[in-house]
Amino acid sequence: MMIIEKATGGITAPRGFRAAGVDAGIKAAGLDLALLVSDAPATAAAVFTTNLAKAAPVLVSREHLDRSGGVARAVVANSGCANACTGADGIRVARETAAETARLVGCPIEQVLVASTGVIGTALSLDKVQGGLSRAITQLGADQSLNAARAIMTTDRAPKQAAARLMIGDQLVTVGGMAKGAGMIEPNMATMLGFVTTDARLPQRLAEQALREAVAVTFNAITIDGECSTNDTVMLLANGLSGVTIDETTYDSFVGALRSVCLDLALAIVRGGEGATKLVTVSVTGAASEAEARQAAKAIANSLLVKTAINGGDPNWGRIVAVAGRCGVQFELSGASVTLGSILLFENGVPHDERAPQAAAYLRNDDIAINIHLGAGRAAATVWTCDLSAEYVRINADYRT
Amino acid sequence: MMIIEKATGGITAPRGFRAAGVDAGIKAAGLDLALLVSDAPATAAAVFTTNLAKAAPVLVSREHLDRSGGVARAVVANSGCANACTGADGIRVARETAAETARLVGCPIEQVLVASTGVIGTALSLDKVQGGLSRAITQLGADQSLNAARAIMTTDRAPKQAAARLMIGDQLVTVGGMAKGAGMIEPNMATMLGFVTTDARLPQRLAEQALREAVAVTFNAITIDGECSTNDTVMLLANGLSGVTIDETTYDSFVGALRSVCLDLALAIVRGGEGATKLVTVSVTGAASEAEARQAAKAIANSLLVKTAINGGDPNWGRIVAVAGRCGVQFELSGASVTLGSILLFENGVPHDERAPQAAAYLRNDDIAINIHLGAGRAAATVWTCDLSAEYVRINADYRT
Numbered sequence: 001m002m003i004i005e006k007a008t009g010g011i012t013a014p015r016g017f018r019a020a021g022v023d024a025g026i027k028a029a030g031l032d033l034a035l036l037v038s039d040a041p042a043t044a045a046a047v048f049t050t051n052l053a054k055a056a057p058v059l060v061s062r063e064h065l066d067r068s069g070g071v072a073r074a075v076v077a078n079s080g081c082a083n084a085c086t087g088a089d090g091i092r093v094a095r096e097t098a099a100e101t102a103r104l105v106g107c108p109i110e111q112v113l114v115a116s117t118g119v120i121g122t123a124l125s126l127d128k129v130q131g132g133l134s135r136a137i138t139q140l141g142a143d144q145s146l147n148a149a150r151a152i153m154t155t156d157r158a159p160k161q162a163a164a165r166l167m168i169g170d171q172l173v174t175v176g177g178m179a180k181g182a183g184m185i186e187p188n189m190a191t192m193l194g195f196v197t198t199d200a201r202l203p204q205r206l207a208e209q210a211l212r213e214a215v216a217v218t219f220n221a222i223t224i225d226g227e228c229s230t231n232d233t234v235m236l237l238a239n240g241l242s243g244v245t246i247d248e249t250t251y252d253s254f255v256g257a258l259r260s261v262c263l264d265l266a267l268a269i270v271r272g273g274e275g276a277t278k279l280v281t282v283s284v285t286g287a288a289s290e291a292e293a294r295q296a297a298k299a300i301a302n303s304l305l306v307k308t309a310i311n312g313g314d315p316n317w318g319r320i321v322a323v324a325g326r327c328g329v330q331f332e333l334s335g336a337s338v339t340l341g342s343i344l345l346f347e348n349g350v351p352h353d354e355r356a357p358q359a360a361a362y363l364r365n366d367d368i369a370i371n372i373h374l375g376a377g378r379a380a381a382t383v384w385t386c387d388l389s390a391e392y393v394r395i396n397a398d399y400r401t
Numbered sequence: 402m403m404i405i406e407k408a409t410g411g412i413t414a415p416r417g418f419r420a421a422g423v424d425a426g427i428k429a430a431g432l433d434l435a436l437l438v439s440d441a442p443a444t445a446a447a448v449f450t451t452n453l454a455k456a457a458p459v460l461v462s463r464e465h466l467d468r469s470g471g472v473a474r475a476v477v478a479n480s481g482c483a484n485a486c487t488g489a490d491g492i493r494v495a496r497e498t499a500a501e502t503a504r505l506v507g508c509p510i511e512q513v514l515v516a517s518t519g520v521i522g523t524a525l526s527l528d529k530v531q532g533g534l535s536r537a538i539t540q541l542g543a544d545q546s547l548n549a550a551r552a553i554m555t556t557d558r559a560p561k562q563a564a565a566r567l568m569i570g571d572q573l574v575t576v577g578g579m580a581k582g583a584g585m586i587e588p589n590m591a592t593m594l595g596f597v598t599t600d601a602r603l604p605q606r607l608a609e610q611a612l613r614e615a616v617a618v619t620f621n622a623i624t625i626d627g628e629c630s631t632n633d634t635v636m637l638l639a640n641g642l643s644g645v646t647i648d649e650t651t652y653d654s655f656v657g658a659l660r661s662v663c664l665d666l667a668l669a670i671v672r673g674g675e676g677a678t679k680l681v682t683v684s685v686t687g688a689a690s691e692a693e694a695r696q697a698a699k700a701i702a703n704s705l706l707v708k709t710a711i712n713g714g715d716p717n718w719g720r721i722v723a724v725a726g727r728c729g730v731q732f733e734l735s736g737a738s739v740t741l742g743s744i745l746l747f748e749n750g751v752p753h754d755e756r757a758p759q760a761a762a763y764l765r766n767d768d769i770a771i772n773i774h775l776g777a778g779r780a781a782a783t784v785w786t787c788d789l790s791a792e793y794v795r796i797n798a799d800y801r802t
Contacts, residue, residue, distance in 0.1 A: 053726030053734050085722060085734065087750055120719030121752040225705040228727040230719075304626040304705075305797060312798030318521030318631075321486055325454030326629040333454050333486065349488055351522040389798070390791035396706060397713030397790070 003167040004257050010145030010161030013176035014199035016241035020139040021147030024132025027080035031151035033132035036075040042239035044072035045208040047215050049232035055084035057114040060094040064110040070204040072237055073107040077115040077152050083124040084230040093124045100130050104137045115233045117191040149178040152193055156181040157272050162264035166257040171244045173200045175257045179265040181272045194234035201240030210255050211236040218262035222384045223301050224273040270384045275391030279367045285380040286373040292329040293381035299327035307388035315359030317345040324372055335375025404568040405658050411546030411562030414577035415600035417642035421540040422548030425533025428481035432552035434533035437476040438506055443640035445473035446609040448616050450633035456485035458515040461495040465511040471605040473638055474508040478516040478553050484525040485631040494525045501531050505538045516634045518555055518592040550579040553594055557582040558673050563665035567658040572645045574601045576658045580666040582673045595635035602641030611656050612637045619663035623785045624702050625674040671785045676793030680768045686781040687774040693730040694782035700728035708789035716760030718746040725773055736776025
């Protein structure tokens with residue numbers, strides 16, 4: 001039997017994790033360097049950006065995971081500088097960051113993972129990172145997760161933490177996490193960073209599989225503006241200190257808890273999207289395949305016309321149908337229906353515009369659900385996004401000017 | 402020898418075309434019904450939206466072209482109502498519109514083409530269309546192209562006309578055209594309508610090929626917001642009244658003139674994009690294939706981050722590199738370069754941020770050129786777009802509220 005309940009404590013909620021967040025002077029002001037240390041070597045898995053222009057920390061972390069066979073003791077993440085498009089020098093700084101951390105923690109360099117977010121194309125100061133690390137190591141604590149979550153923020157409005165407890169029989173497993181948002185970044189990309197910890201013990205193969213499964217329906221099912229950055233990274237560290245080993249029989253329960261934490265973080269990112277005023281759940285049902293369902297849901301979630309209509313409280317089902325029609329998935333207009341909340345506005349090809357006032361009233365809510373049923377099969381997918389406001393444009397246009 | 406020079410007169414610039422624009426009461430106010438008549442049956446070709454949710458006039462025009470074998474005498478286009486997502490009733494109204502026009506002009510029904518733009522999902526009033534047609538037929542004139550261009554406007558800021566003269570030896574051929582913009586529409590989709598006329602004589606096969614070639618690098622190479630509407634249509638009518646027949650030897654010259662008219666109209670659409678303050682030319686060079694060059698150019702032109710940076714005058718080359726990196730085309734970061742105007746900001750993987758102030762000054766211009774060289778081959782493509790302003794969001798959010 002599986003019981004999952006939400007918990008507090010972020011990345012230090014599971015046993016044997018300590019964290020710190022310090023001001024290393026990388027950003028103009030505020031905490032900008034987070035350190036996460038596991039008391040014991042942890043099984044580690046990560047999902048990285050598919051962008052061809054991968055930042056130096058992405059390349060170095062990938063290399064370390066390969067060399068360690070998926071074992072990590074520490075993670076260092078900074079905000080204020082993405083260390084992307086920085087050539088050989090950027091790689092050197094990422095390596096030196098890991099080396100210094102390994103020395104302080106007392107572990108092999110390949111057991112340190114690194115991540116960065118912030119400005120593209122400017123150099124990350126190794127001096128500042130080293131200075132920050134020397135203070136972070138002294139401030140490590142099981143009660144410092146909030147500072148760590150703050151230290152990875154860029155234009156995020158608030159730190160993002162989540163945790164969940166899972167009872168497997170009478171044994172307790174905890175999952176914790178923190179993330180920073182895809183609200184576009186000072187001044188460059190929509191970097192999304194996520195760090196998830198657990199005191200469960202997992203074989204490396206299961207850790208990778210669990211992370212991939214959880215990310216697919218959470219972090220990879222949100223979109224602010226369709227961008228995918230040079231630095232996007234989600235990492236999972238499983239240190240085993242609960243004494244509970246996840247195997248094939250408890251795998252599904254564990255993934256449930258992992259998914260719960262990842263979803264909380266992912267939805268917090270969407271709610272915190274730049275200029276966002278509403279959380280929009282886009283579900284596509286009746287698709288010919290899950291791939292087509294996802295494709296249509298992403299296209300609708302990324303449509304400027306749909307996002308601006310939601311922002312303006314306009315129940316504009318025509319825009320939703322038109323996006324589905326152009327996005328490359330197969331369906332017949334005569335079999336398609338659109339629902340806002342529970343209000344059916346377009347049913348098997350026929351408009352119900354008499355319900356528009358009711359739908360306009362519904363759009364005053366903060367959480368909006370859009371469904372389009374394609375009538376072409378049985379597959380479904382859900383994607384979360386936010387509305388597009390004039391504020392978004394101001395934030396992304398006015399930086400540096 | 403080919404000489405192409407710009408001309409005036411829009412769709413009635415070529416011999417034997419008359420037009421009218423009237424107020425049929427479909428829009429709240431202003432001209433909303435355009436009629437175009439050729440004195441002789443014209444070879445006709447058209448390119449329609451690829452959206453699955455095709456509007457009734459698209460379906461009816463496609464059917465008429467099939468039945469007539471590509472011959473047309475008249476085109477009717479209305480603004481204020483897209484006649485899309487309107488089911489069997491919408492088809493009936495589109496057919497009756499063509500029937501009434503055929504009766505007034507004195508031609509078979511299948512020689513009438515129809516187009517609509519405006520609100521999706523509301524019924525087009527046949528009464529209003531018939532009333533408008535009865536007046537339009539009496540106002541037809543070779544000097545009425547401006548009224549016709551006005552009658553197809555929705556949120557367009559200005560009517561869009563173009564024309565060009567082509568000398569083939571000592572023979573004169575004229576091409577004319579009008580279009581309405583992809584600035585999003587009251588209150589629904591970004592319909593793009595284009596109508597091009599010529600007094601050249603073309604075999605149907607060449608007319609289709611010429612239109613397709615011209616559209617590919619003009620109307621299909623612009624993007625305001627990446628949407629493709631239920632109603633997008635570009636039509637070409639060639640009535641032969643110049644006495645000049647286009648054959649394989651003069652085909653390239655003719656396409657040159659056709660492309661010139663289509664490009665003028667397409668760029669007018671981009672400049673008139675909702676909230677647009679700048680015309681942005683995105684060129685991708687050094688791509689592995691033309692398809693990849695086009696894919697990268699479209700991705701950059703549609704990127705909210707790039708478009709907001711241009712709006713804000715921020716020479717943010719990192720966003721351009723990052724979009725190229727995520728859009729699925731192959732290249733090495735170490736071989737990529739980005740130029741704004743003539744200012745090289747990123748060269749073979751190395752930033753030149755010292756040139757940022759110069760680039761920021763350049764971005765104060767109204768016409769901005771972005772180039773990314775991928776260093777992966779020899780293929781190139783150009784796409785035109787506009788910047789994204791807070792005004793765009795206001796226009797598309799605030800309608801109907």
